[in-house]
């Protein structure tokens with residue numbers, strides 16, 4: 001069953017993972033049932049011992065028989081607990097591992113739109129919360145819920161031997177107390193839900209700020225962030241306090257009931273003894289069993305409340321994490337086999353989901369020939385990044401088609417589409433791994449020599465050789481240990497290694513020094529050779545050698561032609577270039 005089916009079914013979600021380790025879970029269950037049965041029987045063994053000791057020596061049953069029974073019960077009880085917890089250390093841990101892997105796989109299958117709407121910290125903390133919640137619930141159920149239930153049933157059966165009436169009263173009281181506790185515990189769920197939400201918000205906020213520390217510092221926002229964080233934490237603390245205090249009220253109510261009930265049961269047993277209807281052993285039995293039943297209901301109630309709290313976290317997390325993927329392969333998808341990489345936009349209509357029907361493109365048409373170098377130009381917000389995103393199928397078009405070599409990308413398999421396109425992104429994304437691993441991301445089966453060749457072609461060789469650990473240098477979070485120009489060249493090397501026929505370049509907006517610019521220009525020049533290239537150009541000077549410029553405005557193509565032709569026609573492109581030249585000469589002056 002696909003994971004999304006469990007989005008609103010946390011119990012079925014549990015069953016999925018328990019079923020994978022069914023034998024281990026069955027062993028744990030049987031061991032715990034056995035252990036509790038022996039533990040309750042131990043109390044009966046104590047009554048047996050007290051009754052034998054109340055007789056003159058030599059009369060009645062030998063206390064040594066009671067001794068043997070007692071010792072065997074205690075040994076069996078302890079041994080079975082150990083078996084259960086040993087097996088649990090494998091089974092429960094395996095469940096958390098399986099679950100995190102599957103959730104991570106599902107999460108990484110969402111489209112970029114999903115991630116644009118959510119904080120990474122919230123998502124990652126939800127995966128951790130789900131795994132913790134499942135681990136806690138399994139543990140609680142086996143160690144805190146199941147034992148008191150079995151103990152209560154056992155104790156009540158033994159009590160019937162002393163007084164059926166007393167056992168009946170205890171059943172009624174235990175049932176009423178349990179039901180009341182359960183009801184009150186369930187009523188507290190909204191408080192626990194609220195706490196779960198606030199806790200996730202704190203994590204999300206922390207990751208957001210720490211991930212943007214450079215920005216926060218640059219704008220002197222540290223103090224503002226402190227007070228904002230204090231407010232978020234204060235809300236979380238209030239929610240957590242309310243959740244805990246609710247549990248405390250529940251425990252207090254239960255404690256009062258237990259005190260009163262112990263008094264009543266004990267007084268009742270002593271009265272029976274005075275009337276010679278019960279032995280001293282019976283009084284001991286009533287005392288120990290009564291106490292264990294009553295405290296069992298407390299353990300159970302407390303455990304159930306904790307379980308409810310963890311269930312709330314789990315339900316919450318599953319609802320967010322298991323939302324269905326909005327982009328998946330078409331049922332009739334087939335592999336895209338590129339042949340020169342001709343790109344066709346055919347009446348493309350698109351608006352971002354949730355933007356209230358506002359369209360970025362409405363019937364957009366364009367055809368890019370194989371091997372053509374095309375620059376996308378236009379003012380901010382004109383739709384350049386959206387067009388490039390649509391080509392990569394980050395979003396679904398609402399009308400029309402995008403074709404690569406005549407194959408509708410909506411009907412291409414995801415893998416074949418990704419293989420056809422190489423990207424050099426604007427904000428060069430690098431993973432916090434070695435340079436070797438980052439470059440090899442372009443083609444995981446590339447040999448070390450091939451990685452070196454790509455690095456050389458991307459003009460990275462000299463700076464990599466100057467690093468103490470060469471290609472084995474770990475680049476730091478998002479590549480902070482490299483300069484902007486170096487990061488760009490690593491991204492170019494990665495694209496080289498991928499060797500895809502269609503290349504998308506999102507030019508960096510930040511200006512680099514001229515040496516670095518020149519190295520990147522050379523690297524890009526060799527990367528572009530023999531490929532269809534679509535570039536989002538922020539600096540028009542880089543487009544001089546391009547075959548074609550498409551000028552966008554408000555999602556429409558308003559100019560299309562070779563750079564010189566557009567310059568001659570003195571339209572929008574001409575204006576943009578003249579303005580850029582003006583700016584550059586002002587800066588130079």
Ligand SMILES: Nc1ncnc2c1ncn2[C@@H]1O[C@H](COP(=O)(O)OP(=O)(O)OP(=O)(O)O)[C@@H](O)[C@H]1O
Nearest residue numbers: 116352355360378379380381382383384385386387
């Ligand atoms: N994730 C999104 N959700 C909703 N609307 C978006 C999203 N991304 C972009 N838009 C909107 O779509 C329109 C086109 O944006 P796009 O990013 O494609 O422009 P652009 O030409 O690449 O701009 P820039 O040069 O500033 O990067 C804009 O009106 C923008 O506000």
